[in-house]
Amino acid sequence: MGTNRTRVGIKEVAAAAGVSVTTVSHALNNKGRLPEATRQRVRAIADQLGYKANATARNLVVGRTGLIGLVVSQHGGPPFAVTDFAYFGQLMLAASTAAIGEGYALVLAPADGALAPQGGIAVDGAIIVDPVRDDPLVGALARAGITVVTTGRMLGDDRSCWVDNDHIAGTRAVLDHLQRSGAERIALMTSPLEISYTFDVERAYREWCARARVEPLVKAPELGLSERAGYAAAGELLSLPEPPDAIFATYDRLAYGTLLAAEARGVRVPEDLLLATTATESQAPEQARPALTTLNLHPAEIGRAAASLLIALLDDEEPARHVVVPHRVVARSSTRRRR
């Protein structure tokens, strides 16, 4: 079996194939002029020997670092802790996996410049997750010559490359669904964060209400975006003189809190209240009681797409600068149609 202590290099492959290292390199990278037969033969020998090009050496000669940074915008700190959201974890893991698959390594960076020339780590490009309006980081990185892709658009400056859902369409789809299920007074529970997500959703909601000639009812929980915050906010909504008969919550944890609040005060879902929210890849919505209707945003797909887009940009392919990841409304018990 003998796993050699030292990895097999291009020289060993060349020797085994009876050609020069040049030829091996050309064969493996589809460069140079080589008859197909030679390419095949060299490749066969290479993976028979288990050859994997040393990424460091390759990076050195092609003049890149092989690293891409992923930074989550600060959003002004504490009340909103990025680590509290499964969304980010899934996005990050998918982006990392995609990057590895394309020969890059993704490194998670704190928002306060661990990237950028001075002091930090050198990267070829960066993914910025949910930048706030006019996020200074985006500009700083761009000025340092680092290619940037954002997930979610940056409000105020749309020149960047981004990947995002079509939240306008998603929101409409949810509202239409709620209406078809019998809702007459739909409240939006969302956050005041200045990111394109909340911006789009609230705009779509207000436009939808205007077109449907109903009064919008927007509730922003205090205390962040936790279950407790949702519990409290739902409590207030349900105590209104004219309480909503449906709620669309823009963060899933708000919805879970809402569910508990309803349960606690004897409000039945879906009989008295329809409830819909957004979802990651989690199984939580179907395990909730009742199972929750969700607008699936596919954060993993967003992460994957962001990494791919960034790498395409770095490799000088000329990809479409914007990627829209499809959403999907999954109807479950929490919006079961009323008689």
Place this chain on the structure above:
Amino acid sequence: MGTNRTRVGIKEVAAAAGVSVTTVSHALNNKGRLPEATRQRVRAIADQLGYKANATARNLVVGRTGLIGLVVSQHGGPPFAVTDFAYFGQLMLAASTAAIGEGYALVLAPADGALAPQGGIAVDGAIIVDPVRDDPLVGALARAGITVVTTGRMLGDDRSCWVDNDHIAGTRAVLDHLQRSGAERIALMTSPLEISYTFDVERAYREWCARARVEPLVKAPELGLSERAGYAAAGELLSLPEPPDAIFATYDRLAYGTLLAAEARGVRVPEDLLLATTATESQAPEQARPALTTLNLHPAEIGRAAASLLIALLDDEEPARHVVVPHRVVARSSTRRRR
């Protein structure tokens, strides 16, 4: 201001200092024989020029990748989604920051071998978060010659290097605190996961009960470790013929659910029920109503320590193989002393 298109290299520094590149390298890395005066002068010029050694070139010559992997053990899939826990996010971010500070890049890897020779990305070492009992990944990596540090010990094989809290002592501290606050019947709400954390806590709890001559009461929520799961589990505990008058929840989300369950059924905290749980760096415990007493585990410190330990190992310093990160009990309203 002229940011040069091309970074300043060791050659420019050498030229500016009027010495050879050798001398610059020696001065910057504390190698070779150089009078202190020369070292100082070269260093001064180097950072005046903003010189940063090209990590790729350095890695190539010293024969490392400069990458360390962080993988979170699968824990047997879905019910337990790692991305649901702020704990992991904080640990990871801190580990990444620490790694960057020491010249390494940390890459997040999926549990199914994106590391290891065949197929994946080459790393110098890996951090494995909360390995399950006899986690196959640990062995596989070790066999591939990759240095491994775990956070939390691996049950079944204690030969590895790890960083962990002293959960035995932490649990005792919490139980003692609850007892001093007047608790007479303390329930433990925990998970059946086979990781050292839950193992230690449950053992400490049972031993503590034995010594205090009280019957242990352990409740493992179904439906994972969410607020809803905690809500349901707490409901069951409180419906018992002899309900507990205090609960220690090993995951914070269980505690938040417990709080809502108590509120929903008119059980007052802390008057009727004392409640304590563990905490990350989040502000949630103090924002809860009532504010939650917590055992702070300092995941960020765990991550930082794990990265530092791994890097010390890689750099052939001979660090202590185990690091214990201190915990701290923070008493808040949820365990306010009974009259």
Place this chain on the structure above:
DNA sequence: CTCATTTGGAAAGACGTTTTTGCACTTCCT
């Protein structure tokens, strides 16, 4: 004063790739 030893620093090789250049040999055209 001479020889051995230490000290300061330079030159050059190495790390493992990619890429450019160029050589020899065919094939094709006229």
Place this chain on the structure above:
DNA sequence: AGGAAGTGCAAAAACGTCTTTCCAAATGAG
């Protein structure tokens, strides 16, 4: 038949750093 164009591959120069040698000058000892 003679030159032009095309083909297959090798040699060698990078990439930017660290590290090993090695030489010259300075210092010390006898």
